Amino acid sequence: MPDLRIWGETQISKMKRDMDRRFEALCTDFGLPPARPxxxxxxxxxxxxxxxxxxxxxxxxxxxxxxxxxxxxxxxxxxxxxxxxxxxxxxxxxxxxxxxxxxxxxxxxxxxxxxxxxxxxxxxxxxxxxxxxxxxx
Missing domain, CATH: 2.60.40.790 (Immunoglobulin-like)
Structure with missing residues (x-):
């Protein structure tokens, strides 16, 4: 497993931002208020x-x-x-x-x-x- 690496705060923050954007897009698609009020x-x-x-x-x-x-x-x-x-x-x-x-x-x-x-x-x-x-x- 030489390709395995431990995620730091930067990678986790990026993943959270990406997930937030996806949930906001999903809410918009269904006419709901943004998931990040x-x-x-x-x-x-x-x-x-x-x-x-x-x-x-x-x-x-x-x-x-x-x-x-x-x-x-x-x-x-x-x-x-x-x-x-x-x-x-x-x-x-x-x-x-x-x-x-x-x-x-x-x-x-x-x-x-x-x-x-x-x-x-x-x-x-x-x-x-x-x-x-x-x-x-």
Whole structure:
């Protein structure tokens, strides 16, 4: 098996982008809303000092219609968008969940919605290490 090689983050990210594009095309073919409602920029998780920072592109939402919850190592982001059209009212619901790489202080979460981006700051627990790379300057 000399051709066998271990995939790194780059290969897995490329595969995810390819799958996202295929699911979006499938949704479009059937007249459904896009499978990636939180925007093309997607999602990022970074470490900033003793905090994890989760950013999700979510253009066109009202901050009052966004909910964020943290339980254990799971972050859930839910939103509801209501659009008024000539034919009436159309509502869409979105939900995104991700698992964090380390234990966090779930009761000290702060979330801000600004310029179409949801930013969630979650303090890490001091005793737990985190396997995230530091953001580039």
């Amino acid at each position: 939180f925007g093309e920029a997607g999602l990022s998780v970074e470490q900033d000092g003793d905090e994890l920072v989760v950013r999700v592109a979510a253009p066109g939402l009202d901050p009052q219609d966004i909910g964020v919850s943290v339980a254990g190592r799971r972050v859930a982001i839910a939103a509801r968008r209501v659009m008024r059209t000539g034919a009436g009212v159309r509502a869409e619901s979105f939900r995104k969940e991700l698992y964090l790489p380390c234990a966090v202080a779930a009761r000290e979460v702060a979330a801000i919605y600004s310029d179409g981006v949801i930013e969630i700051r979650i303090p890490r627990r001091a005793a737990d290490g985190c396997a995230l790379p530091r953001p580039r300057p």
